[in-house]
Amino acid sequence: MVNKRVDQPTGTETVGHEWDGIEELNTPLPRWWLWTFYLTIVFAIGYVIAFPAWPMIDRATTGYLGWSSRGQLAEEMSVADQARASVREQLAQVPIERLSDNSELLQKAVAGGAAAFKVNCVQCHGSGAAGSHELGYPNLNDDDWLWGGDLKTIEYTLTHGIRQPGDEGTRTSAMPPFAGAFNPQQLDALVSHVLSLSGKEKPNAAGASLFADNCAACHGAGGEGNRSLGAPRLNDAIWLRGSSREALKQQILQPRMGVMPHWQGRLDPVTIKMLAAYVHSLGGGEDFVEVAADPEVKVDEQP
Template identity: 55%
Template sequence: MTKREIDEVSGVETTGHEWDGIKELNNPMPRWWLWTFYATIVWAAGYTIAYPAWPMISSATSGVLGFSSRGDLKAEMTAAETAKQDYAQTIAAKSADEILADDQLREFATAAGAAAFKVNCIQCHGSGAEGSAGFPNLNDDDWLWGGSADAIYHTIAHGIRFEGDPDTRYSEMPAFGDMLSKDEIRQVSSYVASLTGNSTDEQAAAAGKQVFADNCASCHGDDGTGDREFGAPNLADAIWLYGSSEAEIARQVRTPRHGMMPAWSARLGDTTVKELAVYVHSLGGGE
């Protein structure tokens, strides 16, 4: 029988292993740790019996409980899709303004519209709908044809200057470079700039007021605040699509630029267009 060696310092039996004069002490694991370890083994064995665990050639053991995470996910997705369809059917039957009046529908439509906006609209209007030169900011209060949910819906559904839709929004400013002299264009540009305090030539602005009355007031109004019936923008606020300097205004008077927005109704369907209208309305500029 081999005599057990006891370490003189700790009084603990050694295992007999020694490395470079260092001897390994035979300290057993605590009882509670061992019982916990045994319990995990029992638990693991029970788990592999109750739940899917062992891989087979083309599948896995199903477990006596018949649990399936894929089955649970499919059931949840089916339930979510059913609820989504219920909301979508209700949205399809209501106008955009009616959707706004229903808290649950508005919340659902806003979330769905935000997702559709990220896929279809940010390329022009930006991820935050802040717009850029030539593409309107959808967060402000400037709306050519009105900022109600129904008005926004019509714009999205039928587009702007989109030839493929007979109900498209349409307005076109004539090129005054062929109708007004260079001085008249300079004068009217100075006057328009003066409506927001940007004019630097008071004499030119005074002369341009009459040029404006003779050529521009019929669409933009006598005070330059615009006319939604014609889609004529408000020239008396601080919001400009192509720039507010006198040179930029003169360029627009001389050879105006006209943007185009496609009609989305045929591409996305009426329900998604309503959801987009509700979302855009919710950005803060909607009326």
């Protein structure tokens, strides 16, 4: 072209374009860049042929290889389902009280139970299983159990619930209301004695007498509780409804009794078993104790 010339400072030919005194140098692209560009074109053509690429009305071109992300996901899900099915079969065959004999299977059960807990239990017990004093949801991380904390007992509680209407096997306990049974001085003395059982206050003789006459039949003379009745232990520092004097007075005068739904029929037995394993693993789980002295005596939880 007529306008082409060689730029003197660089020794490079111009492309012949000039605007306001500015000219463009005819500098060719590096060879490696060109070959890379050509390779991307070849790759793009190969990809369009081999994989789904062109969208249509209700689907996309299938591609020569027949691959799809949905198909790959389905395969991976199938493999995972098969692995879970194998674990579930093993769990179904192992009695829950023997689950701790197989540490690997127990670990898998705990992992499955953790997932089930997030779906079914966090609404009441919280994501960290700490419960709530205000609402009466127990903390599952401590070692205080109304009915027992071994694997079999936890499984039973999950299966039948607490005060679940319509379930003959449900855990049931009822503390009678003592409204009108004590005058204010007697109520204060009784509360002081209950608090003294866990070292929160000094002993109170009048309160001890009232406790022996009205409370010891269920809670024990020393406040040790009674798991066969679901009567809570009073001589530790763990309280379901709070440990303030006001909270104790309210519970004595007008007891608040919670309800936990049963999970049989909602969850399959293996999932309940995994849930029991997870709850047991939170920190307060107890060893299973088998009573064999009398053949008529059935398996029982720890005292």
